[in-house]
Amino acid sequence: MPSSLHMSSDEFRQHGYAVIDWIADYLRDVERHPVLSPVRPGEIRDALPKSPPREGEPFEQMLQDVDDLILPGITHWQSPRFFGFFPANTSGPSILGDLLASGLGVQGMLWATSPACTEVETLVLDWLVEMLGLPERFRSTSSGGGVLQDTASSASLCALLAARERATEFASNERGSGVAPLVAYTSNQAHSSIEKAMKIAGLGRENLRLIDVDEHFAMRPDALDDAIRADLDAGRVPCFVCATVGTTSSNGMDPVRAIGAVCAAHGIWLHVDAAMSGTAALCEEFRVLQDGLELADSYCFNPHKWMFTNFDCDCFYVADRATLIRTLSILPEYLKNAATESGAVFDYRDWHVPLGRRFRALKLWFVIRHYGHAGLQALVREHVALAQAFASWVRADERFELVVPPPLNLVCVRLRAGDEATTDLVERLNATGRIYLTPTRLGGRAVIRVSIGGTQTERRHVEEAWRLMRAMADAVLV
Ligand SMILES: *Cc1c(COP(=O)(O)O)cnc(C)c1O
Numbered sequence: 001m002p003s004s005l006h007m008s009s010d011e012f013r014q015h016g017y018a019v020i021d022w023i024a025d026y027l028r029d030v031e032r033h034p035v036l037s038p039v040r041p042g043e044i045r046d047a048l049p050k051s052p053p054r055e056g057e058p059f060e061q062m063l064q065d066v067d068d069l070i071l072p073g074i075t076h077w078q079s080p081r082f083f084g085f086f087p088a089n090t091s092g093p094s095i096l097g098d099l100l101a102s103g104l105g106v107q108g109m110l111w112a113t114s115p116a117c118t119e120v121e122t123l124v125l126d127w128l129v130e131m132l133g134l135p136e137r138f139r140s141t142s143s144g145g146g147v148l149q150d151t152a153s154s155a156s157l158c159a160l161l162a163a164r165e166r167a168t169e170f171a172s173n174e175r176g177s178g179v180a181p182l183v184a185y186t187s188n189q190a191h192s193s194i195e196k197a198m199k200i201a202g203l204g205r206e207n208l209r210l211i212d213v214d215e216h217f218a219m220r221p222d223a224l225d226d227a228i229r230a231d232l233d234a235g236r237v238p239c240f241v242c243a244t245v246g247t248t249s250s251n252g253m254d255p256v257r258a259i260g261a262v263c264a265a266h267g268i269w270l271h272v273d274a275a276m277s278g279t280a281a282l283c284e285e286f287r288v289l290q291d292g293l294e295l296a297d298s299y300c301f302n303p304h305k306w307m308f309t310n311f312d313c314d315c316f317y318v319a320d321r322a323t324l325i326r327t328l329s330i331l332p333e334y335l336k337n338a339a340t341e342s343g344a345v346f347d348y349r350d351w352h353v354p355l356g357r358r359f360r361a362l363k364l365w366f367v368i369r370h371y372g373h374a375g376l377q378a379l380v381r382e383h384v385a386l387a388q389a390f391a392s393w394v395r396a397d398e399r400f401e402l403v404v405p406p407p408l409n410l411v412c413v414r415l416r417a418g419d420e421a422t423t424d425l426v427e428r429l430n431a432t433g434r435i436y437l438t439p440t441r442l443g444g445r446a447v448i449r450v451s452i453g454g455t456q457t458e459r460r461h462v463e464e465a466w467r468l469m470r471a472m473a474d475a476v477l478v
Pocket of ligand 1: 151273
């Protein structure tokens with residue numbers, strides 16, 4: 001291919017500046033867009049050419065099409081008025097770190113394929129052990145270590161696979177079968193990724209026990225123990241428990257210490273999924289929510305939710321890396337090298353499902369260095385304070401009720417008038433385009449989630465959300 005077909009260095013520089021300008025303007029003005037994309041299914045595709053271009057097109061035209069054809073189909077996750085799901089917040093240092101990772105274009109499957117890619121990752125994950133007050137055994141300098149994964153779903157899958165192998169003494173890995181039917185446990189409020197992991201790991205959805213929760217939607221350790229004993233009596237092999245720190249529906253906090261004691265008594269792998277709420281542990285005062293973590297075999301949280309690091313970025317820790325590595329390692333001839341054979345390095349391809357991996361640590365390194373631990377703490381405290389303020393306004397309006405006291409930055413609210421009124425309210429609020437909220441069901445009742453964690457979300461946005469909610473409640477309750 002003649003080199004003239006490529007974008008020249010000067011062209012790249014010129015278009016690159018234009019793209020950075022575009023992103024800076026977009027993030028500065030993101031509030032102006034309706035938060036939820038209003039397009040109908042198929043509308044975006046229909047506006048685009050049916051067939052690919054025969055000849056290359058000018059870059060300016062592509063960027064123009066992003067404005068004209070793509071933006072209408074964007075739901076603005078970076079809007080300060082986005083209160084749906086959990087946040088997926090980003091930041092300048094993160095975007096620039098990610099861009100540099102693209103520029104370097106390294107594939108870090110082995111230490112030897114880019115030593116910095118591995119060593120920065122190991123270092124940043126050790127930094128986070130310190131920043132989050134995680135157990136010492138999760139450090140790479142101890143028996144364990146951390147690794148970046150794309151998502152919490154992948155991290156939980158890897159934890160389940162390692163638990164399966166530990167329970168079968170690697171028989172499942174080697175011979176494709178375990179000893180007896182393996183069973184796993186999580187609460188009935190746990191994320192759907194645990195059920196998905198059971199399907200992928202070949203353990204079967206039917207072998208996942210969904211344990212009862214208390215009035216705060218936290219797993220009941222006594223119910224967990226009962227379920228384990230029933231399975232043992234029936235000749236099954238309990239292998240894995242997933243506790244959640246901050247459930248998706250209500251931010252319920254499973255009691256990690258009590259669950260850890262049950263797991264220890266039965267020799268079961270404990271995984272802790274703290275996808276969003278793990279970030280709160282940056283602040284000492286919130287670490288109590290994951291008290292007992294030193295009993296866990298593995299742990300994950302997503303900087304791509306609430307730690308200003310753009311998707312995707314999940315931190316996954318294990319207490320005993322040897323089990324994880326033995327579960328996932330492969331060594332074909334073409335990957336053999338002196339560094340690997342020396343045993344002195346980590347080859348992260350053995351710590352996750354894919355072989356290849358990008359330099360994901362760069363953006364996380366930039367985020368931590370830009371904000372510092374203290375800066376990140378201040379932002380987390382600000383979001384939690386805003387959520388607590390919102391909750392206090394809800395308490396003061398007798399038409400509304402809080403479903404649970406919010407532990408952190410997620411407020412679950414409903415209209416006392418009932419499910420229909422609550423569902424009507426959230427639909428009307430989202431139709432305004434001014435804010436975006438996602439509904440859920442808790443204890444069989446309709447609930448509106450107000451999730452506060454946007455990079456640009458300030459007090460005025462939260463106040464406006466409450467003003468809108470009250471005004472719409474007037475309309476719903478006439
Ligand atoms: C969001 C969430 C997940 C899934 O996150 P991904 O990183 O998208 O896989 C898992 N568990 C909990 C508790 C979550 O809130």
